[in-house]
Amino acid sequence: MQVTSRRFKEGAHDALHDENIQKAFSKVKSGFPVARAKTASELPEFEDLRDQARDLKDHILGNLDYYLEYFEDQVLLQGGRVHWCSSYAEAREVILEICRDADAKTVTKGKSMITEEMGLNDYLQEKGVEPIETDLGEYIIQLAHEYPSHIVAPALHKTKDQVTELFHESHEKYGFKERLTDPQALVNEARSILRDKFVAADVGITGANFLIAETGSTVIVTNEGNGDLTQSLPKTHIAVSSIEKVVPTLEDVSLFLRLLARSATGQEMSVYTTFSTGPKRMEDIDGPTNFHVVLVDSGRSDLLGSDKQDLLRCLKCGACMNHCPVYQAVGGHSYGWVYPGPIGAALNPHMVGLEEARHLPNASSFCGRCEEVCPVRIPLPKIMRHWREQAFETQVTPKPERWGIGIWAFFAKRPKLYRLMTRISARSLKLMAGKKGVVRKLPLMKGWSSVRDFPAPEGTTFMDQWKKQQREGK
Amino acid sequence: MSASSVENKKVALFVTCLVDLNRPSVGFAAVKLLEAAGCTIMVPEVQTCCGQIAYNSGDKESAKTIATQVIRAFDGFDYVVAPSGSCAGMIRHHYKELFDGDDTMMVVVEDLANRTYELTSFLHDICGYKPDGVQLETTVTYHDSCSSLREMKVRDQPRALLGAVEGLEIKESEDREACCGFGGTFCLKYSEISESMVDTKIDNLLASGAETLAAGDLGCLMNIAGRLKRRSAPLKAMHVAEILAGMGDKPGIGEGEN
Numbered sequence: 134m135q136v137t138s139r140r141f142k143e144g145a146h147d148a149l150h151d152e153n154i155q156k157a158f159s160k161v162k163s164g165f166p167v168a169r170a171k172t173a174s175e176l177p178e179f180e181d182l183r184d185q186a187r188d189l190k191d192h193i194l195g196n197l198d199y200y201l202e203y204f205e206d207q208v209l210l211q212g213g214r215v216h217w218c219s220s221y222a223e224a225r226e227v228i229l230e231i232c233r234d235a236d237a238k239t240v241t242k243g244k245s246m247i248t249e250e251m252g253l254n255d256y257l258q259e260k261g262v263e264p265i266e267t268d269l270g271e272y273i274i275q276l277a278h279e280y281p282s283h284i285v286a287p288a289l290h291k292t293k294d295q296v297t298e299l300f301h302e303s304h305e306k307y308g309f310k311e312r313l314t315d316p317q318a319l320v321n322e323a324r325s326i327l328r329d330k331f332v333a334a335d336v337g338i339t340g341a342n343f344l345i346a347e348t349g350s351t352v353i354v355t356n357e358g359n360g361d362l363t364q365s366l367p368k369t370h371i372a373v374s375s376i377e378k379v380v381p382t383l384e385d386v387s388l389f390l391r392l393l394a395r396s397a398t399g400q401e402m403s404v405y406t407t408f409s410t411g412p413k414r415m416e417d418i419d420g421p422t423n424f425h426v427v428l429v430d431s432g433r434s435d436l437l438g439s440d441k442q443d444l445l446r447c448l449k450c451g452a453c454m455n456h457c458p459v460y461q462a463v464g465g466h467s468y469g470w471v472y473p474g475p476i477g478a479a480l481n482p483h484m485v486g487l488e489e490a491r492h493l494p495n496a497s498s499f500c501g502r503c504e505e506v507c508p509v510r511i512p513l514p515k516i517m518r519h520w521r522e523q524a525f526e527t528q529v530t531p532k533p534e535r536w537g538i539g540i541w542a543f544f545a546k547r548p549k550l551y552r553l554m555t556r557i558s559a560r561s562l563k564l565m566a567g568k569k570g571v572v573r574k575l576p577l578m579k580g581w582s583s584v585r586d587f588p589a590p591e592g593t594t595f596m597d598q599w600k601k602q603q604r605e606g607k
Numbered sequence: 608m609s610a611s612s613v614e615n616k617k618v619a620l621f622v623t624c625l626v627d628l629n630r631p632s633v634g635f636a637a638v639k640l641l642e643a644a645g646c647t648i649m650v651p652e653v654q655t656c657c658g659q660i661a662y663n664s665g666d667k668e669s670a671k672t673i674a675t676q677v678i679r680a681f682d683g684f685d686y687v688v689a690p691s692g693s694c695a696g697m698i699r700h701h702y703k704e705l706f707d708g709d710d711t712m713m714v715v716v717e718d719l720a721n722r723t724y725e726l727t728s729f730l731h732d733i734c735g736y737k738p739d740g741v742q743l744e745t746t747v748t749y750h751d752s753c754s755s756l757r758e759m760k761v762r763d764q765p766r767a768l769l770g771a772v773e774g775l776e777i778k779e780s781e782d783r784e785a786c787c788g789f790g791g792t793f794c795l796k797y798s799e800i801s802e803s804m805v806d807t808k809i810d811n812l813l814a815s816g817a818e819t820l821a822a823g824d825l826g827c828l829m830n831i832a833g834r835l836k837r838r839s840a841p842l843k844a845m846h847v848a849e850i851l852a853g854m855g856d857k858p859g860i861g862e863g864e865n
């Protein structure tokens with residue numbers, strides 16, 4: 134998909150002045166985090182599970198090749214096929230080819246972030262295959278020609294009124310003429326349209342929350358059940374997954390499942406947890422005839438062994454963004470690529486380039502809430518800091534910023550000079566403030582005074598006063 | 608632990624760059640409290656800043672030089688105490704990352720880390736200190752700075768200390784664990800986002816109905832107080848050390864003389 138992370142500041146500015154976005158995202162903090170806190174506190178072993186999940190993910194990442202090959206063997210045994218794709222382009226082509234083999238005119242799709250990454254919908258559309266998103270949120274943003282603003286709730290930025298208008302415009306061709314305002318009525322209308330699409334689709338494409346090596350199964354976790362219909366009704370099921378989703382055993386999946394929904398939405402379990410193991414067998418009543426797994430690397434293996442490997446533990450639960458004050462303020466689209474919030478700030482520079490995404494790891498106050506809630510304990514602020522270091526080393530950090538830090542560091546490294554500088558600053562700022570107690574405008578710190586007054590110093594630095602006191606014997 | 612556990616211990620004050628420049632009274636309040644708790648206080652002269660500004664800006668080399676300066680200056684003291692969770696957190700947790708892989712440095716870095724404390728937690732947990740005979744008729748809402756809360760695990764200690772001030776009542780605000788939007792250079796580089804964060808914070812602080820805002824980090828306090836002034840909102844901002852040391856009646860941060 135198109136990357137607009139370079140425009141982060143402009144995007145943030147627009148979002149901060151958009152009433153609808155402000156309304157939508159300020160609601161985030163009273164919803165998911167409250168629910169998460171409640172369900173997490175009801176499970177005494179929750180914190181231990183997080184440790185176990187982190188350790189298990191680390192073990193998997195240390196043996197990723199082994200588990201992926203193990204997984205492939207099991208998929209083959211079950212009668213399915215595995216396609217290894219190193220790039221998005223390769224993955225798109227493989228998927229198109231499978232669609233063509235199936236003579237597909239339409240494909241239904243379950244929610245999948247990896248297909249967002251590769252811009253699959255636009256690609257298929259271009260090639261004459263119509264993709265239909267079946268997750269309600271994804272369906273809404275597909276109609277609106279947008280992309281997700283949240284990885285779990287993709288249409289979070291849309292207000293109910295906007296959905297009313299959108300459905301009214303888009304559903305007229307199906308004979309729905311009424312302008313609906315009741316949320317349930319809106320859902321029902323979308324459902325009835327999607328029902329026909331499910332039946333008509335030739336191929337169903339889903340993502341995968343987990344791939345189980347010992348059984349060759351793919352697992353999806355949903356709340357609407359749309360994923361089940363997507364993967365079991367059409368003749369062909371394609372599960373698209375990034376490579377780090379593999380886990381060794383069924384038992385291991387249960388560990389992650391206990392954390393995933395609790396962290397994401399504060400549910401104990403999602404409504405549907407669906408395992409797909411190969412194509413339909415003789416004795417099965419339904420299921421696809423063809424079962425494909427498309428494994429996508431696209432830069433992930435480069436993270437292995439790097440200082441950012443921990444990112445590959447991510448379960449895509451969204452907890453980090455739900456708790457992020459920056460995300461709550463600027464919404465998801467400001468980040469300019471598939472992953473918003475802290476995981477985006479830490480991952481996107483790797484995926485789309487540091488120069489393009491340099492704002493993202495910088496636009497954080499390092500408050501640490503993301504790391505505090507991440508179910509697999511990814512040290513997100515630390516990784517963002519590593520990006521800042523890389524940007525500084527490779528001169529991606531803009532010159533004025535580098536100079537500012539350089540000048541400050543020059544003094545901070547020389548205590549005597551530093552004393553002199555602070556002595557002068559304390560005095561002059563105090564003079565500038567007069568009796569007001571604040572300086573309204575700081576010429577060299579516009580970022581400060583565009584928002585706040587600057588509390589005036591008391592006038593003499595602590596060190597000067599302390600020394601004087603010591604000299605005078607207190 | 609009783610007060611005697613710090614008796615005759617050499618405690619070095621890490622003043623912090625903001626306190627040194629902007630509000631020395633916080634430093635003097637810290638000295639007063641630590642002395643009242645039985646410590647012998649020293650203030651090493653070769654201190655400037657903990658290096659966090661460079662560290663968070665990606666300038667690791669400068670951060671390392673400054674950290675080395677701090678490590679040398681604070682060698683030989685039993686404890687190092689800072690009236691800031693953020694600077695104490697930098698020394699306690701992040702210096703280790705700066706010198707990751709350097710085994711010789713790591714020994715001294717870890718030694719310093721183990722001796723470094725945020726002021727209120729040091730007073731409460733190590734000194735077993737409680738303000739005695741301090742009076743202030745006011746209602747206080749306490750803002751937890753992110754580093755104090757999440758890095759230094761400071762939450763109950765300042766509240767317990769404030770609770771011992773006669774006449775003082777604590778009124779907690781909504782979403783008290785949320786960031787105020789300071790974040791060091793973050794508030795300069797992304798001022799609009801920071802503005803939105805500090806406004807959310809201020810709305811919650813004001814809604815608590817308290818007359819005074821107290822916090823343990825001057826960075827947050829200057830950010831919030833500066834925005835309060837810009838909004839002409841009536842809430843007096845004080846460092847927790849000032850209140851505990853009986854300086855609660857001096858003008859708040861950003862308040863003029865009259």
Ligand code: SF4
Pocket residue numbers: 446447448449450451452453454476503506507508509510511
């Ligand atoms: S980084 Fe952690 S909290 Fe954020 S989406 Fe991934 S697993 Fe969830």
